Every structure is written in C-alpha cells, then in structure tokens.
Amino acid sequence: MNQDGSRLGRDPRRAQYPAAPGRLDVGDTGRQPRAIVVGAGIAGLAAATGLAERGFQVEVIERERYLGGRVGGWTEQWADGTRVGMNRGFHAFFAQYYNLRKLLTRGDPELRGLRRMDDYPLIDAQGHRDTFRGLPRTPPWNALAFALRSPTFRLGDLLRINARAAAPLAAVSVPQIYHWLDDMDAHTFLRDINFPDAARHLAFEVFSRSFFAEPEHTSAAELATMFHIYFLGSSEGLIFDVARENFDVGLWQPLAEYLTAAHVPGRPGTVRFHTGVTVDRVEPTAAGFAVVDDTGASLPADAVVLAADVAGLRRIVAASPALGDDAWRIQVAELGTAPAFAVYRLWLDRPVGADRPGFLGTGRLDPLDNISVLDRYERQATAWARENNGSVVELHAYAVAERTPPAATRQNLRDRLLARLHDLYPETSGARVLGETVLWRQDCPRFAPGDFARRPGVTTPHPRLVLAGDGIRVDLPVALMERAATTGWIAANTLLRQWGGAGHTLQTVPGHGRSAMLRTLATRDRQLR
Incomplete structure (x- = not known):
C-alpha cells in the first residue's frame, strides 16, 4: 500500500x-x-x-x-514479576476506517499489524445467535441477507416494517440525517418503524452500546449513520480486523x-x-x-x-x-460524557473451548456486552496462554452507571461479569484466575439526542x-x-x-445512501411533516 x-x-x-x-x-x-x-x-x-x-x-x-x-496499551507487572500486556479494551478496525488506516500505514505500510477476524457472532439471553460470516459485501444485499438469516428476524417482520418511517435509515445523507433524526432517541425510532424487539436487542442495541450508552439515550441520527457506515453505505463488508499485538x-x-x-x-x-x-x-x-x-x-x-x-x-x-x-x-x-464502563481482563489457568470465537457480542445479558478471547489473535496473550496452558479473556460492560460507582458496587459488577462468563463458557467455571485487571473509565463522548447541533x-x-x-x-x-x-x-x-x-487526502464511505428512490422518499416525507 x-x-x-x-x-x-x-x-x-x-x-x-x-x-x-x-x-x-x-x-x-x-x-x-x-x-x-x-x-x-x-x-x-x-x-x-x-x-x-x-x-x-x-x-x-x-x-x-x-x-x-x-486505544492505548501498556505493560503491567504482577507480584511474582510476570509482565503482561494490558489495553484500554477491545477495538474493531473495520475496513471502512480509511483515515485511521491511513494513519497506521505511516508506521506499518502494509498493515501487517492487523489481522482479519473470521466472524464475530452475537448472542442474546434467549440463545438467539447471529453471525456475520459469509455475508455479501454489496448493499443492500448485505443487510437483507443478515436480516433474513437471523433467528430474530423473519420475512413477516420485514413486511411489517413502516417503510416510510424507516426511509431515513436506508437513505442516510450526512449531515442531513442529523437535521432529520437527531432530536429522537434510537429506541423510539426503532419502535416507530416496527423493528422487531428481539432483532433490535441482538443487532441494533449492540451498535448503539458501542457508543457506551443505552439506545434510549443515543441519538437516532447516530444510529442511522452507523447503519449507513457498516451496512447500506459501504461494500467493504462487516468483518473487521484486530491488532496482532x-x-x-x-x-x-x-x-x-x-x-x-x-x-x-x-x-x-x-x-x-x-x-x-x-x-x-x-x-x-x-x-x-x-x-x-x-x-x-x-x-x-x-x-x-x-x-x-x-x-x-x-x-x-x-x-x-x-x-x-x-x-x-x-x-x-x-x-457531555457517556456513562462509565468497565473492562475486566482475566488470565485463566486453563484454555477456553477451541470453538470459542475471538470476539462475541451479547444482547440483553446484563451487565455483559462482549467477550474477547485475546489468545486467539494477540501475540502477547497467545504466548502467555501457551506457556501456562491457559487463556486470556476480556469482558466489557458498557453504560454501567452515570458515574464510576463505589468499591462495593464495582466488586459486585466484577462478580456478575464472571458469572456471565461461566454461564456462556462453562469450561471456565472451574478455572483459577491467575491474574486480573479491572479498569473503570468514563471518558467517551456522549451522543445523546440534540447533541450534534x-x-x-x-x-x-x-x-x-x-x-x-x-x-x-x-x-x-x-x-x-x-x-x-x-x-x-x-x-x-x-x-x-x-x-x-x-x-x-481523505476518504469516507459515500456521504449518502445508494438508493436515489429511498433518498427521494425520505426527503419528501420530511418536507411534508
């Protein structure tokens, strides 16, 4: 490159x-x-x-x-002198991140420090599971294929969608979308377009919480823009890269x-x-x-x-x-800043199951938002896991509290996260924790309704x-x-x-939706209101 x-x-x-x-x-x-x-x-x-x-x-x-x-990282030292890597938390490097990748090429011209994930499944409390593996890259077939093969979204749900209300979702134009939808929260918008609850929790809520906030406190315009960036506005695909180190x-x-x-x-x-x-x-x-x-x-x-x-x-x-x-x-x-979030990294004395993905997103499995098995892809974690016949696992909890809670509440959250890990990956329930780090931070920007203007x-x-x-x-x-x-x-x-x-020179995904018909419908509908 x-x-x-x-x-x-x-x-x-x-x-x-x-x-x-x-x-x-x-x-x-x-x-x-x-x-x-x-x-x-x-x-x-x-x-x-x-x-x-x-x-x-x-x-x-x-x-x-x-x-x-x-996206910082550093080295921590345990009491016995063991040195281990620690990050601020998981980050997905999507192919659509042209300007970030441009920056990274300055130190890594071929981007060899990144590797493509095979998949990142999503799972909810009912056991529904979505996958991004094998989806077409071209809009709108990528979003349609994802929806129709999802266990939470059926053809009847597609027919019940309020097409007129949903038009801005498929006809995003930046910054116009903020004039249309920034006064509404994402939860209300998805309810108004008759998006099925189960699919909303499993798919859209995962995206919303990537802003470290609940859908009720996230701008509908930001959610629509994200849907445009990753689904209907780009043919780069939904599978992302992770850092090898x-x-x-x-x-x-x-x-x-x-x-x-x-x-x-x-x-x-x-x-x-x-x-x-x-x-x-x-x-x-x-x-x-x-x-x-x-x-x-x-x-x-x-x-x-x-x-x-x-x-x-x-x-x-x-x-x-x-x-x-x-x-x-x-x-x-x-x-404004988004609510506080926690990152909990564990070094376990046994490996997780060989079939566990490197990254798993969760919906309605409070307080857990995702699980990363770092030894699947990060060199330092892989070396530690191999040497100790163990595994390095990271749990995230977003939008936990409006402010960083007191010590007793933090300990309770740590215990609940660990219990979720044991439920989802039962082979970890008997594992001994050889080391752990819990980070609490509240430094992400807020994207609430009305913030954009x-x-x-x-x-x-x-x-x-x-x-x-x-x-x-x-x-x-x-x-x-x-x-x-x-x-x-x-x-x-x-x-x-x-x-x-x-x-x-800069690049972005296209600044507007690819369907001229949907853009016309969305614009006309807004003008009539």
Whole structure:
C-alpha cells in the first residue's frame, strides 16, 4: 500500500476528498512553524502526523504515560514479576476506517499489524445467535441477507416494517440525517418503524452500546449513520480486523518511531512526545500561544491542536478565559460524557473451548456486552496462554452507571461479569484466575439526542487553534475511531492552509445512501411533516 492511503479500501464508491494544493514543506523558507498537540490519542496522532509531514515542528503533550488514548496499551507487572500486556479494551478496525488506516500505514505500510477476524457472532439471553460470516459485501444485499438469516428476524417482520418511517435509515445523507433524526432517541425510532424487539436487542442495541450508552439515550441520527457506515453505505463488508499485538507494541510504537526518526523522506518536520504531562491552560500571545502545564512550565507555539478527551477539553478551556468567544465556550462546556464502563481482563489457568470465537457480542445479558478471547489473535496473550496452558479473556460492560460507582458496587459488577462468563463458557467455571485487571473509565463522548447541533467543530474563533477528537463535530459519515482520525487529519489540513501547505487526502464511505428512490422518499416525507 502506498503512503497516501489511496489503495486502502475496496469500495469503488467510497468518497474522496482531494488534498488542497500547496507546499510540501512549510519550513522551506528557513523557519519551521511550531505546533503543540494536546493529547496523543488517535486524533492527536493524526494531527501531529499531518503537520510534521508538511514541515511543522510538533510537540505532543499527553497526560498518560502511553500513546493511543482510548486505544492505548501498556505493560503491567504482577507480584511474582510476570509482565503482561494490558489495553484500554477491545477495538474493531473495520475496513471502512480509511483515515485511521491511513494513519497506521505511516508506521506499518502494509498493515501487517492487523489481522482479519473470521466472524464475530452475537448472542442474546434467549440463545438467539447471529453471525456475520459469509455475508455479501454489496448493499443492500448485505443487510437483507443478515436480516433474513437471523433467528430474530423473519420475512413477516420485514413486511411489517413502516417503510416510510424507516426511509431515513436506508437513505442516510450526512449531515442531513442529523437535521432529520437527531432530536429522537434510537429506541423510539426503532419502535416507530416496527423493528422487531428481539432483532433490535441482538443487532441494533449492540451498535448503539458501542457508543457506551443505552439506545434510549443515543441519538437516532447516530444510529442511522452507523447503519449507513457498516451496512447500506459501504461494500467493504462487516468483518473487521484486530491488532496482532498489544496496542502499544503493534500500533503506536511503530508510528512513534516513524514520527521521531530523523530525515524521513516525505516528512520534513519533527515530532517530540511529552508523556505524563497534563496541560493546564492555553494563553493567546502576540506571537501565537503559550501552552502551560500543571507544573507552571510554558511552551510557545504558533498553532495549537486540542485533541484531549471531553473532560480534558472542558477543563483546559475553562482555565483559559482568553480563549474563544462566549458562544464557543458554551459549546465546549456543554459537551457531555457517556456513562462509565468497565473492562475486566482475566488470565485463566486453563484454555477456553477451541470453538470459542475471538470476539462475541451479547444482547440483553446484563451487565455483559462482549467477550474477547485475546489468545486467539494477540501475540502477547497467545504466548502467555501457551506457556501456562491457559487463556486470556476480556469482558466489557458498557453504560454501567452515570458515574464510576463505589468499591462495593464495582466488586459486585466484577462478580456478575464472571458469572456471565461461566454461564456462556462453562469450561471456565472451574478455572483459577491467575491474574486480573479491572479498569473503570468514563471518558467517551456522549451522543445523546440534540447533541450534534451544539457540538463544536474543528475550527475555533482563533484561526490557529483547532480541535480534534471523536467528540468533535464533523459533517462526514464517520464514527468512533474513524471520527477521531478524520478530525485529526482535518485539524492538520486547517492549519496547513494558513501556511500555504499542501493538505492530506481523505476518504469516507459515500456521504449518502445508494438508493436515489429511498433518498427521494425520505426527503419528501420530511418536507411534508
């Protein structure tokens, strides 16, 4: 694959956003402009890459001691000295994530660090089981085949669907879909179109909870956009990739080596990382900005990218009274976070059944949302499992509580997750837990009804201050990790224009549904209301 990512993806209808023309090295006149990127998650790393490749001197400041943000990884050491890999939780790298994959090719040009899963089945409390194996890739046959072979969806259910109410689902146009549906929650929307309850719990609810929220608190527009990205808007297919290594080793170490290496062809700028440092505030100056950390140290910058998580962004802006105008500051202050979630990783003294998938999604099996058997695909987990004749299993519980609960409640959740694992994979019930880590986090952006219109975008009242992250508004059909990567590249492009620099080409799934008839029906229906 070539470095500009043009060969990433197979869908001939994917949308292309050509790079703006300009200089390939904005420092070729003798002075390199200096940018500070706050946050080394996907968005910050994409912004840093985009700027460095056009001649910026980039300083990346990260609060944690690892890169990757919510896709971060690190090494833990047990009391006996055993060192094991740990991540923030499972992530699926879909083929539709063009701009994220473009970023990863900088450190791994052939994307050898990713491997394609064979399947990821879904199961509910009644034992219904869906699979994505062998589905056609081309819309609408992919969605139709998935529905008709599902045990929770029958031909009669298809005939009872309210076609007029459901038209926006099949005729997504971004950002128009947000004007149509962002005032409605996903649960109400699916009820109004007569989508069968069992199928909703097993299929759509799994997608909704990937936003770390219940369907009742998720925007119907976000759900429709996700359906467009993965089903009706793309022919990339529904099977995703996973990382072959712990995230720090497989994803971010190669990228960091690329960004910090000297004299890399096509990357005239330099990048320096400062981890374990918290930014306190950003102060506009006559020459640009001063970025002040919590020790009082100050770094000068010609441009700043704020790519922190929602809480971090709100805190920095609140502590920087000279930034922005009142309207923009209110937008930032009103950004919300999704409920708290938990990641529970176990190192067991025996293997799980050979027929267990690497990833299993669940519906209505509270509090469990999915099970990952990491030794099926991750090298460090595989090595540990082989050496100890065991297995490494990870359990996720999304939208557990509005706030991280007290210790007793956390222990209760851990016990309930373990009980679910034993129910679904009975061979683990007698296993001894040799090691375990439970992570509680609440740092994912909220996508509730009405949030889209109030969300700040990449640009700000300061031309050389930009935002990036998966909680930042972008009028393109992207979600989750891909939204983070896309806003990072756009943030870089926005700054590059001001120095006459060439931009970076981007790609997304098509911006609207493939059926002109359905788009016309959906548009006409909305106009009549």
